[in-house]
Amino acid sequence: MNCLGCAACVAACPVAASDGRYAGPKVLGPALERHRDGGWPGEPALTPAQVEALGARLCLGCHRCDLACPSGIEVSAAVRWAKTLAASQPTGAWQSFRGRLLRDQERLGRLVALAGGTRRLLRRVGPRLSRRIEGQVAGTLGLSPYRALPLASGPSLARWLARTRDPVGERGRPPVLLFAGCHARFHDPGVGRDAARVLRAAGYRVLLPTQLCCGSSALSQGDEELAARAAEANLRFLGLASARFGGGVPVVSPCPSCTLALRDTLPAFTGSPEAARLAEHVWDLGEFLAGPAREALMGALDRVGAEASARPVAPGRPWLYHTPCHLRALGVGRPFPALLSALAPSTARDAGPASDGCCGMGGLNGLTRDGHAASLAAGAPVLEAYRTLARENPTVFSDCPVCRWQIADATGLPTAHPVERLAVLLGGCEESLHDH
Amino acid sequence: MRTLRYDVVVIGAGLAGLVAAARASSAHPVATDRARVALLARSSGNLNLWSGLVGAGRRPRSRPGVGAIEFFLDFTARAGLPYAGGDGRLELFSPSGQPVRPLLAPATMAAGDRVGLLAENRRPLRGGSSPGLLVTGFTELTDYPSGLIAATITQATGLETEHRSLSLGPPAVSGLAARVAGLFDDKTWFRDFTESAARVLGPEAARTGAVAFPPALGLVRFSENVAALEKALRCRVFELPALPPSVPGQRFARFWRHRLENAHGVQFHAGQVVVGARLEDNRCLWVEDGRTRYEARAFVLATGGVAGGGLTVPPQAFFAQAGVAVTPSPQRPAGTDTRVTEPIFGAEVAGEGLDWAKWGVRTGRDGRLRVGGRPLANVFVAGWQLGAAGAPSGSERPDALGSIESAWRAAGEALHATGKGGERP
Numbered sequence: 079m080n081c082l083g084c085a086a087c088v089a090a091c092p093v094a095a096s097d098g099r100y101a102g103p104k105v106l107g108p109a110l111e112r113h114r115d116g117g118w119p120g121e122p123a124l125t126p127a128q129v130e131a132l133g134a135r136l137c138l139g140c141h142r143c144d145l146a147c148p149s150g151i152e153v154s155a156a157v158r159w160a161k162t163l164a165a166s167q168p169t170g171a172w173q174s175f176r177g178r179l180l181r182d183q184e185r186l187g188r189l190v191a192l193a194g195g196t197r198r199l200l201r202r203v204g205p206r207l208s209r210r211i212e213g214q215v216a217g218t219l220g221l222s223p224y225r226a227l228p229l230a231s232g233p234s235l236a237r238w239l240a241r242t243r244d245p246v247g248e249r250g251r252p253p254v255l256l257f258a259g260c261h262a263r264f265h266d267p268g269v270g271r272d273a274a275r276v277l278r279a280a281g282y283r284v285l286l287p288t289q290l291c292c293g294s295s296a297l298s299q300g301d302e303e304l305a306a307r308a309a310e311a312n313l314r315f316l317g318l319a320s321a322r323f324g325g326g327v328p329v330v331s332p333c334p335s336c337t338l339a340l341r342d343t344l345p346a347f348t349g350s351p352e353a354a355r356l357a358e359h360v361w362d363l364g365e366f367l368a369g370p371a372r373e374a375l376m377g378a379l380d381r382v383g384a385e386a387s388a389r390p391v392a393p394g395r396p397w398l399y400h401t402p403c404h405l406r407a408l409g410v411g412r413p414f415p416a417l418l419s420a421l422a423p424s425t426a427r428d429a430g431p432a433s434d435g436c437c438g439m440g441g442l443n444g445l446t447r448d449g450h451a452a453s454l455a456a457g458a459p460v461l462e463a464y465r466t467l468a469r470e471n472p473t474v475f476s477d478c479p480v481c482r483w484q485i486a487d488a489t490g491l492p493t494a495h496p497v498e499r500l501a502v503l504l505g506g507c508e509e510s511l512h513d514h
Numbered sequence: 515m516r517t518l519r520y521d522v523v524v525i526g527a528g529l530a531g532l533v534a535a536a537r538a539s540s541a542h543p544v545a546t547d548r549a550r551v552a553l554l555a556r557s558s559g560n561l562n563l564w565s566g567l568v569g570a571g572r573r574p575r576s577r578p579g580v581g582a583i584e585f586f587l588d589f590t591a592r593a594g595l596p597y598a599g600g601d602g603r604l605e606l607f608s609p610s611g612q613p614v615r616p617l618l619a620p621a622t623m624a625a626g627d628r629v630g631l632l633a634e635n636r637r638p639l640r641g642g643s644s645p646g647l648l649v650t651g652f653t654e655l656t657d658y659p660s661g662l663i664a665a666t667i668t669q670a671t672g673l674e675t676e677h678r679s680l681s682l683g684p685p686a687v688s689g690l691a692a693r694v695a696g697l698f699d700d701k702t703w704f705r706d707f708t709e710s711a712a713r714v715l716g717p718e719a720a721r722t723g724a725v726a727f728p729p730a731l732g733l734v735r736f737s738e739n740v741a742a743l744e745k746a747l748r749c750r751v752f753e754l755p756a757l758p759p760s761v762p763g764q765r766f767a768r769f770w771r772h773r774l775e776n777a778h779g780v781q782f783h784a785g786q787v788v789v790g791a792r793l794e795d796n797r798c799l800w801v802e803d804g805r806t807r808y809e810a811r812a813f814v815l816a817t818g819g820v821a822g823g824g825l826t827v828p829p830q831a832f833f834a835q836a837g838v839a840v841t842p843s844p845q846r847p848a849g850t851d852t853r854v855t856e857p858i859f860g861a862e863v864a865g866e867g868l869d870w871a872k873w874g875v876r877t878g879r880d881g882r883l884r885v886g887g888r889p890l891a892n893v894f895v896a897g898w899q900l901g902a903a904g905a906p907s908g909s910e911r912p913d914a915l916g917s918i919e920s921a922w923r924a925a926g927e928a929l930h931a932t933g934k935g936g937e938r939p
Contacts, residue, residue, distance in 0.1 A: 085759050086562045089692030145784045148557050341805075358515065358805065369518055409803075411552065411781030419779065431594065431772040432699065432734045459699055459734070 080149040081108035087143035087153045092436040093136050096455040100133035103143040107156035114159055124160075126167040134160040138440025138456065139298040141338075141407035155346070158297065165300030176220040180442050181299035183291040184308075187264030190227055197229055222450035225487065228265040235263055235270040239286050251283040253323050254366075255316060257340065259333035260291050261479035269479070272501035273332045273363055279504045280367065280374040287319035294339035295441050297347065309344040313352055320359070328370075329356070332363040332497055334405040334477050335441065341408065362405065363497060364413035364477060375500075379421065382505050396470050398427040399496065400460075400485060402478030403436050414477065414496035421503060427472045432463040439484035454488060461488040475499065516806040520552045520781075521932045522925070523801065523808050525788055526816035527555030529564065529914055530897025530921040532770045533582075534814040536589050537925035539778035542935025549934045552781045552808060553774070554788060554801070558767050560818060565609060565755040566729070566762030568597075569617035569915030579915075582922035583618070593773035595765060596737070598624035605629050609755045611666030617915055620762055622740050623729065626752035628671060631724055646674040646722035648715060649754075653681040655694050658728045658756055676718065680711060691730045695761045698732035698739055712746040719747040729753040730761050733768065783808075788817075796888050812928035815883075816896040816921060892931045894924035 087103040088094050094102040106129070112118040134157070143153035169177065179186050200208035213223040221227070233241070235258055254277055262270035274284045293308030320327040331337045341360040345353040367375055399415040419426055438457025443449040454461070464474060464485060474485050475496040482493035522538040524531050531553060539551040568586075583600050590597050598604070599618040605628040608614045613628060631647060647667065651660025664675035682697060683706075698704055719725050725747055731739045736753075743751045755762070774780040786803040793799070800809040882889035897917040912920060929936025 084562060085690055085692070086558065088690055089562070089759060089764060090558070095693055095696045146558050146562075148560050148562065150556050150787070361516065365516075369516065406782075406784055409783045409785040411783055412775060413781070415776075416779055416781070426776075428776050430734070431768050434768065434772055459696075462701075 081111075081151060082149060083108075084148065086146040086148060090142040090146035092140060092142065092438060092456040093133075093138055093452075096438075096458065097133070097136055097452055100136045103137075103153045103157055106132055106134055106137070106160045107143065107153040108151060110156070110160060114156070124163065126164050129160040130164040130167065132160070134164040135300070136443075136452065137161055137298075138436065138438070138443055138453075139294075140403035140436045140440065142403060142436065145406060158300070161298075162300040162302055177299070178301075179219060180221075180446060181296045181301050182304060183260040183295050183442075187260045187291070191230065191264045194230055201229075217447060220447055221445055222447045224450055225445050225483075228483075230265055230267055232267060232271070235267045235274075236286055238267065238271050239274055239284065248278075248283040251281055253283045253285055253327050255285050255287050255319050255327055255329045257289055257292070257312075257316070257329050257331040257333075257336055257360075258286065259331055259336040259479070262332060263289075266479065269332055269495045269498065272495070272498045273330075275501045276367065276375070276497055276504060277330065277371070279378040280371040281378075282371070285319060288315040290315075292333075292336040292339040293344060294335050297339070297343060298441050302347070305344065306348060309339075309348050309350075309353060312340070313350070313356060316356060317352065320356075326359055328366065329360045330363050330366045331360070332477060332495060333479060334362055334402045334408060337362045338404045338408050362408055362410050362413070362477070364405075364417070365408075365410040367497075367500070368413035368417055375417075379500075379503060382503070394425055396425050396427050396472035397422070397499070398429055398433075398464075398467070398472050398474055400437065400464075400474055400476040400481055401434065402476055402481050405477060414475065418475065418496060418499060427467060427470065429463040429467055432459045435460045437461065437481045437484040439480040441480060444480070444484060453484065457484060457488070461485065464489045464491060467491075473499075515802065517800075518552070518806060518808055519550075520808060520810045521549035521934060522551045522812050522814065522928045523810040524551065524553045524814040524816060524925075525555070525801070526559065526814075526818060526897065526899075527553055527557070527767070527771075527782070527784075528559030528561060528816065528818050528897060528917070529766075530816035530818075530899075530917040530924075531555065531559065531814070532767070532774070533586065533918050533921035534816055534896050534925040534928070535774055535780050536770065536778070537585060537922055538814070538928055539774065539780050540585075540589075542929065547934070548779070549929060549932055551778070552783055552810070554783045554786045554803065554808065556785065556787045558784075561763035561767040562760060563758040564763040564766070564914065565758075565760055566620050566623065566766060567606070567614065567616040567755055567914070568599075568619070568918065569913060570608075570614045579919045582919045585922055586618070586918050589773070590766075590770070592777070593769045594737075595769040596621040603629070607663075607667060607754055609663075609757045611663040611670065611754075613670055620753075620765075622731070622736055622753045623755060623762070624752075625740070625750055626724075626726055626754065628673075631673060631750075646676065646724075648718055648722050648725045649675050649677040650715065650725060650727055651677065651679045652694060652728060652730070653679050655691060655728055655730065658691070658730075660728070663754065676722075678715060678718075680714060682707070683710070691728065691756065691759060691761050692733065692764060694728075695730040695733045695736075695764075698730065699735045701735070704732075704735075704739060704742070708742055708746045711743065715747060719749045722749065724750040724752070726752055726754050729756050733761065733765060736765065793890070797891050798893050811933075812892045812894065812931040814894050814896055814921070814924045814928050815899050816924070818898045892928070894927045896921040896924040 085104055091103050093100045112121045113124045117123050137157050139154065141154045147153055197208065197212065200211060216227065217223045256270065256274060258270040277284050290308050290311050292312065293305035296304035296308060316329055329340065337360060341357045345357045399412065401412055436457060437460050438444060438453040440453060444453025468489065468491065471491060474491050474493045476482050476485065476493065477495060485491060486493045524535045524538065535551055535553045538549055541548050587597055587600060597618045598621050599616065602617060604616055604619055604624060606614055606616060606619055606623060606626055649660050649664035649667065651658050660677045660679060664677035667673055668675045682694065715725060731753060740751050771782060775782060788801045789804045791798055791801045798813050800807045801813065802808065883893055883895065897920060898911045900912055900920055926936040
């Protein structure tokens with residue numbers, strides 16, 4: 079490693095800036111090099127307790143250190159090593175079950191979906207009682223009682239896609255594989271439905287292949303085994319779905335964390351050539367809509383143009399865009415604000431350079447009982463910048479579900495995925511932009 | 515491979531890359547629409563190492579230079595990071611307290627102009643004959659030697675100085691300037707700090723009329739903070755430059771990127787290293803990072819010289835032969851070095867004498883890269899990549915002023931190549 083010790087990574091780290099328990103990316107990354115991979119001759123191996131004491135597990139996995147490093151070191155991968163070591167400490171059975179639930183989005187998502195009916199019923203019977211019970215259950219599972227788990231509305235994504243399919247019309251259209259992500263599959267199918275609507279309007283045939291959680295939360299919580307299994311399964315499912323059309327079908331995801339995992343993190347982590355080949359066809363939804371689908375999308379928007387201005391979702395409503403850290407890490411630019419600005423330039427708002435930081439949520443970290451306060455502290459500068467715009471009450475668009483979650487919780491501003499705005503402009507959307 | 519199309523692609527996010535992207539994406543009175551600009555960069559550039567001062571002891575040499583300075587001052591003011599100077603009259607201090615004469619300086623530093631400090635009718639600090647200056651440091655900011663700086667200023671300028679060290683108190687922060695600056699962005703904490711600073715420094719500050727702080731008064735709220743401290747201390751307040759890692763450099767990277775993204779629609783493709791390109795008929799058609807191909811009508815090369823790292827090149831490849839597609843290097847494994855240790859542009863361009871070792875590529879007399887004996891029509895070089903060719907005499911690479919000038923010119927030529935304004939090379 080060519081670490082200069084310049085500390086650009088520390089300056090870019092939202093946790094180092096807000097949490098005195100965290101030793102920072104320079105110490106946990108490059109500085110531990112001599113102890114990694116068996117260690118240099120004569121260097122003692124580190125114990126899990128030692129890296130735990132350096133705060134290894136407080137890393138949010140935002141990848142800002144990677145982008146800051148002038149020597150091109152992937153600092154976050156080195157910090158992940160320390161995290162994995164810290165996570166290897168043996169724990170009790172109950173704690174390990176809880177930990178597993180938190181890093182296995184698939185399991186958590188299924189559980190939340192399973193409880194959906196009961197929760198809906200409870201809310202109808204007694205809203206206050208239901209909130210208290212949900213808080214109790216969440217607390218027992220290690221989740222913060224201050225975070226309300228979302229309650230999915232409308233049909234599941236798979237059911238909706240099957241129901242709204244146009245088997246004749248879509249014949250001959252270029253296919254895309256929608257990698258919806260756990261949030262759209264379990265908690266907020268509206269985003270998945272709108273992604274499909276917009277892709278269809280741009281002339282694509284949208285398929286929802288069998289898929290599991292991308293594995294990014296497992297990796298970020300130091301469970302490499304689970305991440306490897308998820309990567310392998312998704313590789314198989316997506317490969318099969320793509321092979322039906324002769325291979326090379328674009329895989330499009332509305333979630334930047336899923337895209338980053340499929341495209342960068344997991345191929346590097348597993349080292350599998352198939353994963354690297356698949357990665358070539360993985361697109362961020364915004365990148366895809368602003369890239370290959372741009373002309374068709376603009377054409378579709380033009381066709382409904384006259385109608386759109388008469389729609390109840392006023393074009394005059396102010397909005398701004400929050401850039402998720404994982405979208406930055408993908409290096410795809412900010413495709414959605416470019417599209418939205420072209421459609422509604424005068425209503426764009428700017429919360430200033432302070433809002434370019436990390437919201438602090440860090441995947442599941444901010445949802446947990448232990449991580450809630452730290453996540454608000456890490457995101458404080460960004461959240462404060464948005465709060466200053468509260469009087470105008472702009473909609474905060476962000477591709478990342480947990481950024482939206484954090485911003486909605488901490489500022490009270492309405493949030494939405496930018497594809498929801500595009501779906502509204504295209505018409506045929508059954509719900510208005512919603513709060514989280 | 516994923517393919518994206520732009521008008522201008524700038525490679526590099528240092529000072530030259532940011533200035534080039536700013537000019538290329540500025541609305542031009544003649545062009546009907548703004549050029550679509552992308553910026554590819556491996557990291558946030560090396561602005562972390564830059565004091566923020568521009569062109570110590572130099573003035574722009576030519577008319578384009580004057581245009582570049584006007585453009586720079588205008589853009590950076592709009593970005594919320596105003597700079598002062600441009601007329602060659604600024605007299606400030608270096609990070610060690612020695613006198614320097616930069617052409618431009620951040621407004622928070624320009625207030626510490628020596629001439630102003632000496633000319634102002636202020637009473638001396640300790641009953642001496644010369645005016646005084648209070649140099650403050652922070653106890654927690656251990657690599658900012660305020661005592662030494664104060665002593666040097668006295669010795670070099672005759673200003674009578676005193677130094678004071680303020681404790682930032684809980685929450686305790688480590689000695690990193692960026693973290694101290696982050697603390698100053700917290701409004702509640704800053705209000706308490708202002709009160710205690712007024713208590714500790716108040717009488718002396720009012721007497722000397724000027725207080726110098728380390729350049730760490732906020733990553734974002736620095737202008738407001740300087741104004742608030744001036745009000746509380748009832749005297750002139752300014753920041754001195756400091757050694758890296760530099761908060762003014764970090765502010766610059768942050769504010770310029772924000773403005774470029776939000777007001778100019780520039781797409782930042784961060785974390786990307788260019789590993790290949792396609793040349794045809796002495797034009798570059800695209801560059802690629804191994805995953806995505808970026809097509810453009812013009813390219814600005816601002817990768818900071820061979821050590822800059824925005825380009826990584828297999829030895830046998832990259833621009834080596836016109837018309838020959840380049841084999842992209844395999845995706846680099848995590849954590850490996852990507853610095854170039856081979857000539858970037860093949861023997862012909864780099865020259866027999868290994869000019870690339872002097873930090874940049876060799877260009878023709880027109881400042882252009884040559885392939886097959888002819889200049890590349892749509893690739894323009896800026897900043898450190900120019901090596902000694904763009905440097906003040908005796909240096910091996912351009913200074914900050916040279917980076918601004920060359921980037922402004924390269925972007926103008928790139929715009930001309932796209933037909934969206936600019937000027938003929």
